[in-house]
Amino acid sequence: MSPLSTDRINDAPFIYDMTSDTATIPTDEMFDIMKAATRGDDVYQTDNDVKELENYVAQLLGHEAALFCTSGTLSNQLGLRCLLFQPPHSVLCDSRSHVFNYECGGIAYHSQANVVPVFAKGNYMTAQEVEGRINKDTLCGAITKVISLENTLNGTIMPIDEIKKIHDVARANNIKMHMDGARLWNASEETKTPLHEYGQYFDTISICLSKGVGAPVGSMLVGSKELITRARHIRKLMGGGWRQVGMLAVAARHCINNVVPTLRDTHVLAKKLAHHLESLGVQILLPVDTNMIFIDTSRTGLVISDLSEALKRKNIKIFSSPGTTARIVLHYQITPEAIEDFMQVASDLVHAKQKSGFVPPPLENTAVDTLQQTAESAYPSTTV
Structure with missing residues (x-):
């Protein structure tokens, strides 16, 4: 699948937007496919294309049913809400996770649940770290009822062996498992691990259709038939019922079939860019497992x-800030040529600095953020 069906959109030059993988632009091909979509009412479950998409994604993840939602925030919140019944209770998750930091306190608002963050020492939290934070206090505590994992987390992959270990800890303590798998497609493609192998360890899974996949909008919640029936009811309560959305369902299915197989190519480009930046003295703050690069340019x-300003002249967009840390995110509409342009711009800027007499500070005097600070400072909090 080509990045775009045309090189120009509305007579404007195409911008290679590296702020997020939600920044992909719907193609003419997608719009052509939308025209042939069924036009039933999804609230009443009469749209065949939506039902086919839900069944397909459920099967991919090895579960009985799925629910098409407007956003990853909604599918996350529905999944957690359906696993939580009566306070006092709590959700345990990584301190860097999206459900904790970037969903407007939704767990507290929708589920009346406390959130217990795990401050992991590495790129992902371990079963040992999780077990040490489980709350079993039936007198004064909010008992842990759900463990929520995120894969990928800031572009890094949680190994499936560690997921299994955390699952075993959860089951031993009668705790449910939720996955924020917004970018699980990336982890699956990079590791060649089928989605159902991840899915077997979770009661609910949220998996995005816009991040990485490149669909115009949408996310899926996957679980048992009973749970998805409940989630559909609560989705209506939250105002998330939508009507004739078959056109969005067929666009999403098209992207799953055509964009997802190209994700590893995107990962290769991300690693190529990261390697070049590192050769210039830019610090790479997190492992580049998939499509995200966290950088510190202070050295x-x-x-x-x-x-940012120099890249604009090559029609490349990243977030601009007066600081030295940033997040760069690649997706299927970022071409090899755009990466070459990025590398050349970075090289020219660094070499100009060197010619002006700039001397990098000793490495031991360079402030290196913790992983938590990196996640908070490298890109605006409004970015997902």
């Missing part, structure tokens, strides 16, 4: 706004 003398 090059550049600030992110310098890089």
